[in-house]
Amino acid sequence: MSETTAERWAKARSYHHSLYSPERIAAERAERVSVCLPARECAGTVGEIVGALVGLREVGAIDEIVVVDAASADGTAAVAERAGATVYQESELMPEHGPVLGKGDAMWRALSVLDGGLVCFVDADTEAFSAHFVTGLLGPLVCEQGVSFVKAFYRRPLAVPGVESDASGAEAASGDAAAGDAAAREGGGRVNHLTARPALALFYPELAGVRQPLAGEVAARRELLVGLPFASGYGVEIAMLIDAWRRLGLEGIAQVDLEEHRNRHQPLSALAPMALTVLTTIARRLEQEGRVGAVEGVPVERPPLESVVVA
Numbered sequence: 414m415s416e417t418t419a420e421r422w423a424k425a426r427s428y429h430h431s432l433y434s435p436e437r438i439a440a441e442r443a444e445r446v447s448v449c450l451p452a453r454e455c456a457g458t459v460g461e462i463v464g465a466l467v468g469l470r471e472v473g474a475i476d477e478i479v480v481v482d483a484a485s486a487d488g489t490a491a492v493a494e495r496a497g498a499t500v501y502q503e504s505e506l507m508p509e510h511g512p513v514l515g516k517g518d519a520m521w522r523a524l525s526v527l528d529g530g531l532v533c534f535v536d537a538d539t540e541a542f543s544a545h546f547v548t549g550l551l552g553p554l555v556c557e558q559g560v561s562f563v564k565a566f567y568r569r570p571l572a573v574p575g576v577e578s579d580a581s582g583a584e585a586a587s588g589d590a591a592a593g594d595a596a597a598r599e600g601g602g603r604v605n606h607l608t609a610r611p612a613l614a615l616f617y618p619e620l621a622g623v624r625q626p627l628a629g630e631v632a633a634r635r636e637l638l639v640g641l642p643f644a645s646g647y648g649v650e651i652a653m654l655i656d657a658w659r660r661l662g663l664e665g666i667a668q669v670d671l672e673e674h675r676n677r678h679q680p681l682s683a684l685a686p687m688a689l690t691v692l693t694t695i696a697r698r699l700e701q702e703g704r705v706g707a708v709e710g711v712p713v714e715r716p717p718l719e720s721v722v723v724a
Contacts, residue, residue, distance in 0.1 A: 418663065423622030426553075426560070426667040430545045433552025439473035442555045446475040447529030448547055451503075451519045452537035453483040456492045462535070462542040463496035469544050470497075474551070480537065481506070481523045483513070489537070501526060507721075514713050516629075517649025521715040524638060531555070533632040540675040550632035553667035561665045562657040563632045566624035567674040569602040602627070608688040609651055612695050616704075617655060619663055626654050627691070630671065633657070639718040646712045647687045648694030655698050 416424075438446075448466055452459055459480060466478045480493040480500045494500045503513045506522035513519055520534060533550050535542075546565070553560040605627040614621040627650045637657060644652040658666060689710075696708040715721075 417621070418619050419622035422619070422663045422666075423624075423668075426663070427622075427624075427670065428549075428553055428557070428667060429670045430549025430552070430672070433548045433556060435469055435472050435474040435544060435548050438475075438548050438551050438555055442474075442531070442551070444530030445477065445528060446531045446533065446551060447477040447479060447527040448475050448533045448535065449479045449481060449520070449523050449527055450493075450498070450535055450537040451481050451483070451516050451523070452485065452489050452493065454485045454487050454489060455537040456485065456487040456489045458540055458542070459489055459498075459537045460492045460496040462537060462539060463493050463498045465542055465544045466547065467497040469547060474548060475533075477527065477529055479523065479527060481519050483519065493537075510715070510721075514645035515649075516646065517643045517652070518645040518713075518715060520649060521643035521718060524635070524718050527635070530635050531632065532635050532638055534629065536629040546630060546671055546674075547632075549669045549671050550630055552669065554632055554634065557667060559664055560667045561634045561637050561661055562654075562667070564623060564625060564654065564666070564668045565628040565630035565671050565674075566668050567628070567671040569674050604684055604688050604691060608691050612692060613651075616695060616699060617658070620654065620658055623654065623666075624668060626651055628674075630674075637661070642717055643715045644694050644712050645714060647690040648712050651691050652694050652698070652714070655695070 450459065450462065463478060463480065466475065469475045470478060478498045480490070480498045481503050482490040482500055483503050490500045503519040503522060507525055513522065531551060531554050533547055535546055550563050550565060553563050602625065605625055609626045613623065613626060629650060631650070631653065637660065640660065641653060641656045643649055690712055693708060693711050696705055697711040699705045700708045
């Protein structure tokens with residue numbers, strides 16, 4: 414059986430973070446690098462993350478560390494600032510555009526204050542964060558020819574205290590430790606596995622090789638990001654991927670194995686709304702292409718920043 418376009422791309426444009434040390438990034442980069450963390454109630458993790466990023470800044474791998482806080486009540490902003498980040502409240506950025514409408518809107522507004530030619534977004538609730546998350550994402554932009562957009566992929570363990578689950582989320586028999594262990598190692602990212610990847614395989618088969626289309630860890634050239642619309646909520650990652658592919662083609666996109674990612678998981682009750690948002694965001698793009706009729710309930714999308722006069 415011949416390889417599909419997606420399979421060929423995955424072989425050619427999938428990398429491992431170990432290829433890109435901080436020293437290599439510092440030596441080979443030719444542009445300023447901004448790292449941005451959209452944050453909401455992340456006081457328990459954001460300090461460690463910013464500390465790791467400060468280390469990268471000290472060795473010359475990055476330049477700017479920005480936390481965009483969503484009015485967290487747990488002291489996230491103060492923790493981040495003490496650790497060495499520049500902190501903005503998301504509501505203070507581009508206030509003329511009204512209330513902030515979720516993570517994607519916060520990322521869009523963040524571009525108005527980030528000054529790097531290369532921009533890296535990472536999640537602020539990541540546990541046991543390592544600097545390789547950022548250097549891995551930056552690596553293909555800095556070191557590989559023709560890459561303008563990079564997605565992360567990784568294992569996401571699903572930690573459910575006292576419960577071992579199989580791959581479908583059902584409880585595993587207590588004697589089947591191997592099945593429980595495997596599920597614990599791979600069971601996270603349920604909307605990614607059950608909604609985003611199947612939808613891409615069906616409607617955008619060239620993107621079927623993208624392992625984690627909903628990963629919040631992404632790096633891109635600023636000139637690309639300011640030319641993309643930003644979905645306002647949970648649809649931001651899938652929208653950005655499809656829109657980047659439309660502009661760049663597969664050859665301009667890469668993915669990097671960051672190995673393991675641990676963060677807090679959404680309760681099952683929250684997954685259906687997240688999945689619906691992902692599907693409606695995809696459907697909106699199909700509507701734009703004339704492949705489906707009018708779609709209702711699509712999250713608000715901010716226009717490309719380059720089309721907006723920033724006050």
